[in-house]
Amino acid sequence: MIITINTDADSSTRSELLSLLSQLSGGRPPTCTKIDGREVICLEARQYDAQAEHILRQHRAVARITPITTPYKLVSRAFKAEQSSVIVGEERGITPLVIGGANASPVIMAGPCAVENRNQLLSTARAVKAAGAQILRGGAFKPRTSPYQFQGLGVEGLELLAEAREQTGLPVITEVMEPDMVETVARYADILQIGSRNMQNFPLLLAAGRNSLQRPVMLKRGLASTIEEWLLAAEYIVAAGNPHVILCERGIRSFDPQTRNLLDLSCVPLLHELTHLPIIVDPSHATGRRELVPTMSRAAIAAGAEGLILEVHPEPDSALCDGRQSITPDQLQGIIREARLLAQMMGGQTALTCVA
Numbered sequence: 001m002i003i004t005i006n007t008d009a010d011s012s013t014r015s016e017l018l019s020l021l022s023q024l025s026g027g028r029p030p031t032c033t034k035i036d037g038r039e040v041i042c043l044e045a046r047q048y049d050a051q052a053e054h055i056l057r058q059h060r061a062v063a064r065i066t067p068i069t070t071p072y073k074l075v076s077r078a079f080k081a082e083q084s085s086v087i088v089g090e091e092r093g094i095t096p097l098v099i100g101g102a103n104a105s106p107v108i109m110a111g112p113c114a115v116e117n118r119n120q121l122l123s124t125a126r127a128v129k130a131a132g133a134q135i136l137r138g139g140a141f142k143p144r145t146s147p148y149q150f151q152g153l154g155v156e157g158l159e160l161l162a163e164a165r166e167q168t169g170l171p172v173i174t175e176v177m178e179p180d181m182v183e184t185v186a187r188y189a190d191i192l193q194i195g196s197r198n199m200q201n202f203p204l205l206l207a208a209g210r211n212s213l214q215r216p217v218m219l220k221r222g223l224a225s226t227i228e229e230w231l232l233a234a235e236y237i238v239a240a241g242n243p244h245v246i247l248c249e250r251g252i253r254s255f256d257p258q259t260r261n262l263l264d265l266s267c268v269p270l271l272h273e274l275t276h277l278p279i280i281v282d283p284s285h286a287t288g289r290r291e292l293v294p295t296m297s298r299a300a301i302a303a304g305a306e307g308l309i310l311e312v313h314p315e316p317d318s319a320l321c322d323g324r325q326s327i328t329p330d331q332l333q334g335i336i337r338e339a340r341l342l343a344q345m346m347g348g349q350t351a352l353t354c355v356a
């Protein structure tokens with residue numbers, strides 16, 4: 001269940017409720033989370049019985065009890081029926097952008113896999129903007145499979161991303177890999193990305209909830225994670241204090257090496273039933289082949305995704321990272337045109353309206 005605390009409760013009634021909840025949890029103090037200005041506390045089913053529920057329902061400090069049967073709670077549709085939207089770039093003086101929500105059109109994030117140098121980043125930033133992208137992507141800290149591969153430019157890459165934002169007005173998304181770097185990355189980035197390999201890095205999730213300066217966090221699905229594990233990872237961030245979470249489907253491990261991963265598009269309508277969080281699809285990492293990216297981009301929008309994240313490089317074949325799946329700015333322009341047309345044809349039939 002989720003207990004919403006009465007905003008009018010005086011401090012002694014509130015403390016009484018907290019000590020009651022602490023008793024129910026075997027002496028562990030309950031974790032309070034602020035969501036939309038209201039304090040909430042989540043309890044697992046094993047923490048209370050019918051009698052305890054009755055007492056809680058009568059308590060003066062309790063405004064509302066929402067029964068939730070799933071292990072993830074704050075991110076569930078049962079807790080919040082309306083689709084959440086995430087606002088990007090609000091405090092930077094650039095035009096804020098809305099991801100998700102009832103009528104938002106699909107948002108396109110595009111840019112290189114890795115920030116390689118100033119010229120590569122700035123020219124790609126200008127090109128993706130001209131093609132119609134609304135957010136610039138670029139990895140400064142790269143989680144590479146081999147220690148001998150290009151690991152990213154680190155803080156220098158973050159500075160280049162900030163310069164690209166300055167020049168183009170595009171908000172930027174970049175990956176954070178370590179809990180201690182969350183605040184630094186949040187100072188430069190407009191959206192923090194938690195990569196597939198770190199989806200269950202719990203200290204990182206907690207840091208993204210606590211220290212990300214309330215920047216939106218895009219949580220990519222783990223290489224072989226179930227939807228429940230993914231939603232529980234999102235729950236960590238929200239419960240730790242940052243409700244601005246976006247999910248990103250980027251393909252899961254499968255048996256066939258023909259594609260890099262298997263794009264699980266059925267997760268998009270399914271997630272729209274289970275959660276109120278917006279969902280972005282990454283056809284680049286999902287397929288690993290640039291020739292499949294346009295078709296799977298269309299398919300993702302048709303499935304109801306709130307947006308796409310695409311790897312774009314001016315010279316894909318000489319990219320330091322993920323060139324095989326990178327498209328050119330010209331190809332991006334075609335994908336964006338099709339995505340917008342498709343979204344118009346669907347007439348806002350994404351997200352909530354897809355739920356039967």
Ligand code: PEP
Binds near residue numbers: 113194197250
């Ligand atoms: C990326 O987006 O650059 C990336 C490394 O993706 P993933 O975590 O999905 O592999």
Ligand code: MN
Binds near residue numbers: 285311
């Ligand atoms: Mn990549």
